Amino acid sequence: MSVVALDGVTFGYGDRPVVEDVSLTIESGEFVGLVGPNGSGKSTLVALALGLARPDSGTAELFGTPAHRHGDGTRVGYVAQQSTRQASEMPVTVREAVRMGRYPHVRWRFGEDDRAAVAAAFDRVGVADLADRKVAELSGGQRQRVFIARALASEADLLVLDEPAVGVDAESRTAFYDLLDRLNDEGITVLLVEHDIGVVTTRTDRVVCIDCRLQFDGDTAAFAESDALSRAYGPDHRPLEHSHGAGHAHESPREESS
Amino acid sequence: MTSTTLTSLLFVLAPVERAFDAFVGLFGDAACAAGRATVGGVFCEGYMQLALLAGVGVGVVAPLVGTFLVHRRLALVGDTLAHAAFAGVALGLFVGSAYEVAVSPEVSALVVAVLAALGIQTLVERTDAAGDVAMAIVLSGAFALGTVLMSLGSGGLSVSIHQYLFGSLVLVDRASVGLLAVLVAVVVGTVALTYRSLVFVTFDETAARVAGVPVRRYERLLAVLTALVVVAAMQILGVILVAAMLVVPVAAATQVASSFRSSLALSVVAAELAVVAGLVVSYYAGTQGSGTVVLLAIGVFCLAAGAARLPPLGVRARVRSRLGQRDGPRTR
Numbered sequence: 001m002s003v004v005a006l007d008g009v010t011f012g013y014g015d016r017p018v019v020e021d022v023s024l025t026i027e028s029g030e031f032v033g034l035v036g037p038n039g040s041g042k043s044t045l046v047a048l049a050l051g052l053a054r055p056d057s058g059t060a061e062l063f064g065t066p067a068h069r070h071g072d073g074t075r076v077g078y079v080a081q082q083s084t085r086q087a088s089e090m091p092v093t094v095r096e097a098v099r100m101g102r103y104p105h106v107r108w109r110f111g112e113d114d115r116a117a118v119a120a121a122f123d124r125v126g127v128a129d130l131a132d133r134k135v136a137e138l139s140g141g142q143r144q145r146v147f148i149a150r151a152l153a154s155e156a157d158l159l160v161l162d163e164p165a166v167g168v169d170a171e172s173r174t175a176f177y178d179l180l181d182r183l184n185d186e187g188i189t190v191l192l193v194e195h196d197i198g199v200v201t202t203r204t205d206r207v208v209c210i211d212c213r214l215q216f217d218g219d220t221a222a223f224a225e226s227d228a229l230s231r232a233y234g235p236d237h238r239p240l241e242h243s244h245g246a247g248h249a250h251e252s253p254r255e256e257s258s
Numbered sequence: 259m260t261s262t263t264l265t266s267l268l269f270v271l272a273p274v275e276r277a278f279d280a281f282v283g284l285f286g287d288a289a290c291a292a293g294r295a296t297v298g299g300v301f302c303e304g305y306m307q308l309a310l311l312a313g314v315g316v317g318v319v320a321p322l323v324g325t326f327l328v329h330r331r332l333a334l335v336g337d338t339l340a341h342a343a344f345a346g347v348a349l350g351l352f353v354g355s356a357y358e359v360a361v362s363p364e365v366s367a368l369v370v371a372v373l374a375a376l377g378i379q380t381l382v383e384r385t386d387a388a389g390d391v392a393m394a395i396v397l398s399g400a401f402a403l404g405t406v407l408m409s410l411g412s413g414g415l416s417v418s419i420h421q422y423l424f425g426s427l428v429l430v431d432r433a434s435v436g437l438l439a440v441l442v443a444v445v446v447g448t449v450a451l452t453y454r455s456l457v458f459v460t461f462d463e464t465a466a467r468v469a470g471v472p473v474r475r476y477e478r479l480l481a482v483l484t485a486l487v488v489v490a491a492m493q494i495l496g497v498i499l500v501a502a503m504l505v506v507p508v509a510a511a512t513q514v515a516s517s518f519r520s521s522l523a524l525s526v527v528a529a530e531l532a533v534v535a536g537l538v539v540s541y542y543a544g545t546q547g548s549g550t551v552v553l554l555a556i557g558v559f560c561l562a563a564g565a566a567r568l569p570p571l572g573v574r575a576r577v578r579s580r581l582g583q584r585d586g587p588r589t590r
Contacts, residue, residue: 050468070470078468090329091515092461100461103454104469134516147465154469 001064003028003158003189004049008058011041011048018044021058022214026191028157031184033200033207033220034193037233040211042193043162049191050076050160063158074104077151079144081163094138094146095131098122101153121153125179141165141172148179159183162193177203197229278436285311293538300541309427309494309547312435313533315442316491316503321511321525322449323483324504328512329460334390335481336501338378338397339371339488341404344497346370346489347422348404352411363422364437368489374400375481383474425496425548427537434493441490445483452479457518495548502552503529510559513566528558 004026011019019041026032036042047053048060051067060067063075070076098121102114122128125145135143144164151159161180165173177199184190194200200207200220207223209216209232216228286307293301301310327335350366353359374396381392408419421429449456458466459476467473484504491500507528508521515521536551543550 052464052467072470074469076468078465080462080464089512090461091512091518091521092457093517096457096518097461100454100458100465101469103458103471106454132516150465160468 002026002061003030003063004191005061005064006045006049006058007060009045009048009055009060010057011044011053011055017212019048019055019210020213022210023058024208024214024217026189028189029184029187031180031190031203031205032192033204034191034210035195035197035200035207035232036210036215038195040232042210045210046160046162046191046193050078072104074154075157077101077148077154077156077159079147079151079159079161079164081166089136092135093131094127094133094135094149097135097146098127098131098149098153101150101156104154117155118153121149124152124183125149139172140168141176144168144176145179148183152183156188158189158191160191160193163195164192165196165199278439279432282308282311282432282435297538298542300538305428305430306537306541308430308432308435310534310537312430312438312494313537313551314530315435315438316487316494317507317529317533318526319442319445319487320491320503321507321529322522323445323480323487324508325511325522325525326456326460326480327484328505328508330480332480333501333505334393334397335375335378335484336488336504338393338400339374339481339485340492340497340500341397342374342400342485343367343371343488343492343500344419344422345374345400345404345407347492347497348407348411348419351419352407355411364434364489364493367422367492368485370400371485371488372482375485376478379474379478379481421496422492423496423498424546425492425494425499427494427540427547430493438490438493441486445486445490448479448483452476456480461518495551499548499552502555503532506552506555506559507532510555510562513559513562528562529555532558 002025004024006025007023009019009022010017022045034042034045044053048055049062049067051060051062051070054060054068062070063072095118098118099110099114101121102110102117105117106114119128122131125148127142127145127149130138130142130146135146138146147164148159159180165176168176180190180192181203190204192200192204201224204220206218207216207220208214209223209228211232215232216223216226218226286301286304289301289307289310290299293299301307324333324336327333344367346367346369347363349370350361350363353366354361354363378392378396381395385392404419455466455471455476456479458469458471459473463473487504488497488500491503495503507525510528511521511523511525515524532551532555536554537547539545539554540547540550
C-alpha cells in the first residue's frame, strides 16, 4: 500500500486549473522533494494529497483510503511554512505545542503512554530544554523543530513539510535538514515542499517537479541532468547561487504566488 | 413565555429548584459577610447579591470562550452576536406587545443569537464573503432589524429595550440568574469536553485539520458558545458592552501568562476582579454598573501590560547590584 497515491488529479479555481492531471505515488520510507516555481501548484498538490482539498477529477489516496476521508490523525505530521501568526502571539509553551501531537490519540485523559511519547519526541528532536519556553519566544529554527516534535509525538509515519525553512538562519537550516535526514533514516516517509532547489538535490532521494502539470518525477541525479528546470521555470531560468551552504540554489522566482 | 415560566420549565424537578434557592441564599450570606469585612454592606442588598452571582458567572464564561475568539482574531464575533441578541430582545418584546403573547426577551435573544452565529459560519463557508465581511453584514443587519421592530412597537418598547442595551443591575432577578446558571454550566461543560480540539484548532488550524480534527464543526461550536455567553452577560452588561468581557480580560491575561492554561486562569481572575470591583464602585459612586465593570477591566489590562514590560525580578536585582558596583562605595 502506497503512503500517497494521486491518479490523474486535477484541481482549479473556476476555469483556471492549478493542478492538472498529476499522477504520482510515494512509498513508505521515501524522502521526496516537491519543487516548482511560485504559483505552480505545490501547496495545492499537498492539500490534495492530505485530503484538505478534493480533486475536481482523478483520485487522491492517503494510506490506501480516499484522502478527504482519511481521519486517522495519528499517521500524518504537518509542518507549515514559517509558523502561523498564532504561534507568534498565543502564550503557548513548547510542552503544550508538542502535546497537541498526542491529541488524536487521547480519548479522555492524557495518560502515561501519551506523556512517554511526548518525552520521546522531545529527546529525538533535542528540544527538551525548551519545554517551558513560549513558542512565540523561539527563533524560526527552534520553532520548526518544535513542530517536528509535535509530529513525532503523534507517532506519524508520514511527515509533510511545506517550505519549512523559509526565514530560518543558515546554521539552523542545516541542522534542521540533518534532523530530517536522520528521521528518514529511521523509517519516516518525508514529503518536503521546497523552493530551494539546492536543498532538494542534496538531501532528497527523489524529486517531483510540477508547474500545474507534472514536469519531472524521478531520482535526484536524473533531475539534475534533465531539462525539467527549464521546462518548469522557463528557458531563462538560472539557479541563484548564494552563500548559505554548498550547492544551494534558488529558482528564479515568478511574479505570481501560489 | 415569561422568564418565570422558563425557570419553572428549567427546574421541573422541585429538589433542583430548592437546591438552587439554597445555593443563592448561601452565596448571598457569604457575599454579605465577605463584603462587610472588606468593603462594607454593598452585598447585603438582595439585588446586589443576585448581580454579583450573575457577574461571577459571566466572569467565568466570557473569558473562557473569549480566549479562543481573541487568538483566532474573532474578537468582533462577540459584538456581532450582541447586536443579534439585541434584535432578538426587540423581537421578543415586539411579539409580546403586538400579539399579547408572553415571550421572554432572554429566550428570543438566545434563539436569534444562536441563529446569527450559525448564519455567520454559513456565509463564510458558502459565499466569497471573508469572515469580517460576514460579521459586518450580520451585525448591521441585526441592529437594523432591532430598530425597525422598535419603531413598529409601542413607546414602552424602547423603554424596555433600554435596559438590555446598557444593562441593569437592579433588574437582575432569580429567573434570569437561573437561566444564566444553566448557560454557565453548558458553556463550562462544553469547553471542558472539547478543550484539546479547541486549543489545537486555535493554535494551528491546518495541522489540526491534517490531524483529523473537524475544524468547521469546532468553529460552529465556538460561535454558538459565544452566543450563549452574550445572552448570559446581556442582562448585567447590556448588548453594547457585552463584547468587552470576551476580549479585555483575555488581552490582560495574554500580557503576563506563561502558558495557554495559565492565560485561561488569569483571564478569569482578571474578569472577576473587574466584576467585583465594578459592582462595589458602581454601588458606592452611583455609577452605571456595566460601564464601571468594563472601565475597570480596561484598568486591569493597563496594569497587566505595564507589568509585562517590567524586567523580571531577578534581572532587576542584578541591574541594581551592577549599578551599585559601578558607582562603588562612597569614600569619605
